[in-house]
Amino acid sequence: MKLSQLKVGERGTVKEFTDLEMSVKLMEMGCLPGEEIRVERIAPLGDPIAINVAGYQLSLRKREASTIILM
Amino acid sequence: MKADIRIALVGNPNTGKSTLFNVLTGLNQKIGNFPGVTVDKKIGYSSLPDGRSAEVIDLPGTYSLYPKSHDESIVFSVLADRSNDHNPDLVVIILDATNLKRNLLLYTQVADLKIPVIVALNMMDMAKKADLTIDVDGFAKKLGVPVIPVSARKVEGIDKLKEAIAFSNKIAFQPDSIDVGSIAPQLIAAVQKEIGIDNPYYALQLAHQHETLAFLTPGQNEAIETLEKEFAFHSQKAQGAETIARYNFINDLLYDTVTKSVTAEDETTSNRIDKILTHKVFGFVIFFAILMFIFQSIFAWSEYPMSLISDGFVWAQSTLHHYLPAGPLTNLLVDGVVAGLSGVMVFIPQIAILFAFISILEDTGYMSRVTFMMDKIMRKVGLNGKSVVPLIGGFACAVPSIMSTRTIENWKDRMITIMVTPLITCSARLPVYTLLISLVVPNKSVWWIFNMQGLALTAMYLFSLVSAVVVAWVMKYILKSRERGYFIMELPVYRMPRWGNVLHSMYDRSKAFVLQAGKVIIAVSVILWVMASYGPGKGFDQIDQKYKQAQYQKAAPDSLQRMIASDKLENSYAGVLGHAIEPVIRPLGFDWKIGIALITSFAAREVFVGTMATIYSVNGDADNIQSVKQKMGSAKNEQTGQPVFTLAVAMSLMMFYAFAMQCASTVAVVYRETKNWRWPAAQFAYMTVLAYVASFVTYHLLK
Structure with missing residues (x-):
């Protein structure tokens, strides 16, 4: 399951990444394997999305969210 | 210090x-x-x-x-x-x-x-x-x-x-947080030896970043490159491993030192605010209301201080003329330098007001929500959610708006925003449009509520927004990005703005503009002044002689002065240049008089009205738009006897002002923000070409 498939309010735990470059940036921002994520909201036009991770809110585009594989 | x-x-x-x-x-x-x-x-x-x-x-x-x-x-x-x-x-x-x-x-x-x-x-x-x-x-x-x-x-x-x-130490006592050496042991040792450094993490960072570090010599750079190949170093994999190791350390640290009392997960205030501010409907309504408010404020609040500043400079100019001995040096100082200074200072109110708002938007955390909401639309045309604020600010003035593009982190998005912002109808174009529209568009109502002149002006505003979006979309394909575009952005919790920071930002931006863009603006102002006040050969002396003849002495001193000024402008370098470019601008329907106005307008667009006033010998400035209008309306082509300002010419001229980069301040500020003359040069070139083509097409369609 990809992060981009979650609906608002749903949770998941990061398993792995499909894009190396993106994963480096995401991990720096606290989005690491084993970390729990909750989708907080989706932008009015459907993209990007906002997630809660490591105690703060992070926004990312759907395309970027689709590189995060959840357990 | x-x-x-x-x-x-x-x-x-x-x-x-x-x-x-x-x-x-x-x-x-x-x-x-x-x-x-x-x-x-x-x-x-x-x-x-x-x-x-x-x-x-x-x-x-x-x-x-x-x-x-x-x-x-x-x-x-x-x-x-x-x-x-x-x-x-x-x-x-x-x-x-x-x-x-x-x-x-x-x-x-x-x-x-x-x-x-x-x-x-x-x-x-x-x-x-x-x-x-x-x-x-x-x-x-x-x-x-x-x-x-x-x-x-x-x-x-x-x-x-x-x-x-x-009481701080001169040497660092902190223990290692992670075992850096385990990430790439051989490479780190080799880089340490090559560059002559002890710190393993420093060596690892050099391996990652050596290509962009200016302090390494080319030799060192090459040596690190060779070592990387030798030990098959993969920068991104190493970074990933390092980050994971660091977070392991951090998790251990926090486990022992930070406790969060377990309460039911109540909704934070920030979340509740977000529900409204990023709402499907209210989110956009509120955002556009805020934009309108900022836009109105830049216009309305800056009006009084701006007129105060320009009146102050007018007063200073007349006082200086009064007390300093008359002569070319005084003229240069007063009409060139002081006038240029006035042209710089007059922007301060708009800059300060726009940056007060931007500082509040950033401080409160709202700016990231704007980006969040607008990203999808703006990305389609090669812009960024944060480009919205500079673009709307461009309706007031491109100068502070271009300075505000610093909030855009992505290099390519920022460059495109800078390149298209001057296309937006700024307030300096307003007097030009009002004059030309009142000249050729009838003051009639359509469907009782819409005034034709008002509609024409609105059309010019909308047209500028459309052209900016189209140009941005084209540039999206032309500009090569050095960084991969991604959008991983923190949405900070909402906070009250810090008024001290707001004041600091207003002061900082105004000062930076005056000190850095000011130099260029003053230089251009002096050059334009010289071009308009001096002429080749003995032209000016002959004009003075001519008006000393008895037949002119009967005229009222005021109108005599205006006739001299008009004659001198025609024979000045600017006038000569106006004649020289006439063949180029004739296909657009312009004559040499308009040519002079195009040249002097480079100092600032609104100078058009003043130049027209001088050329047509009216005692007028922007305040005296009616008399300029009458003179221009009755101006006849010397050869054909037809009116100069037909619908086709006026529309063509408006198109030219819509697209051309006739603003020394914008050029200066684009240079300041891009640190490379290629950007303002490219911008000037593309805008001039667009202006020429648009005017040409408009003139020939309406002729």
Whole structure:
């Protein structure tokens, strides 16, 4: 399951990444394997999305969210 | 000023770093630029409790020493390069107590460079509110560095922080946070030996970043490159491994020192605000209401101070003319330099007002929500969610708007925004449009409510927005991006704006504009003044002689002066140039008189009206638009006897003003923001070509 498939309010735990470059940036921002994520909201036009991770809110585009594989 | 100790402030964005900087240094700051990049270098001075003085440099906020943007790359260069003028003796790293986990990543990186570090634990009050208990002593013991709880907003703990700075060590005592050597042991050892450094993490960073570091010699660079190949170093994999190791360290650390009392997950205030501000309907309604308010304020609030400034300069000019001996030098000083200075100062109210709003939008956290909401639309045309504010600000003035594009982190998005912002109908175009529209568009109502002239003006405004979007979309395919476009952005919690920061930002931006763009504007103003006041050969003497003849002496002194001025302008260098470019602009329907106006308009578009007034010998400026209009309306072509300003000519001229880059201030500010003359040159070129084509097409369609 990809992060981009979650609906608002749903949770998941990061398993792995499909894009190396993106994963480096995401991990720096606290989005690491084993970390729990909750989708907080989706932008009015459907993209990007906002997630809660490591105690703060992070926004990312759907395309970027689709590189995060959840357990 | 020579300081006893140099301190660098380092931290994540949105941690209150600028607030702490302002609190530490007060107004004792100066802004410069880091060489070669458009990052403001903010340096201030602070006196320590022991009487020594400290130089404080505010480094750009970053999440990691691995840069994602040009701004962020400054941080490692300053920290690592011992020969850098700003290489600090001590780093004060600001951590947001409510968000320690992510904040600590940068801390561990800086600490492992083995620079003496002090931690300023900011927002302790917020942490208490969020039911976080932090064992500060335990935290300090584990890290092995002083940890000072502060609240920069409430100016709490600042004295303690200054004490800690005064007592700081010259050498770093913090233990390693991770075993750096295990990431790439052979490569690190080889780089250490090659460059002659002890610190393994420094060596690893050099391996990652050597290509962009200016302080390495080409030889060193090549050597590191060779070593990387030899040991099959994979930069991204190594970074990933390092980040995971660092977060393991951080999790252990926080497990022992931070406890969050378990309460039911109640909805935070920030979340509740977001439900409204990023709502499908209200979100956009509120956003456009805010934009309209900003737009109105730039117009309305700046009007009075702007007229005050220009009246003040007019007064200064007449006073100087009165007291200084008449002569070319006085004229140069008063009509060239002082007039140029006036052209610079008059922008200050608009800049200050726009930056007050931008500072509030950023401080409160609303700007990131704007980006969040607008990203999808703006991305389609090659812009960024944050481009909305400069574009709307462009309706007032392109100068502050282009300065405000700094909020856009992505290089390509920022460049495109800078390139298209001057297309938006700015307030300087308004007098030109009003004059030309009133000349050729009948003042009639359509369907009772719409006035034709009003409709024409509205059309020009909308047209400018459309053209900016189209050009942005084209540039999206032309510009090659040096960085991969991604959008991983923190949405900070909503906070009240800090009014001190707002004032600082208004002052900083105005000062930067006056000092840096001002030079170019004054230079252009002087050049244009010389061109309009001097002519080749003996032309001017002959004009003076001609009007001394008896037949002219009967005319009223006022009208005689105007006739002389008009005659002189025709024979000045500007007039000669106007004649010279006539063949080029004739296909657009323009004659040499309009040519002169096009040239002088380069100082600022609104000069068009004044130039027209001089050419048609009316005693008029922008206030006297009616008499200029009458003269222009009755102007006849000398050969054909037809009116000069037909619908086709007026529309063609409006198209020219819509597209052409006739604004020295904008050119100067684009140079300041891009640090490369190629950008303003390219912008000038594309806009002139567009202006020419649009005018040509318009003229020939309507003729």
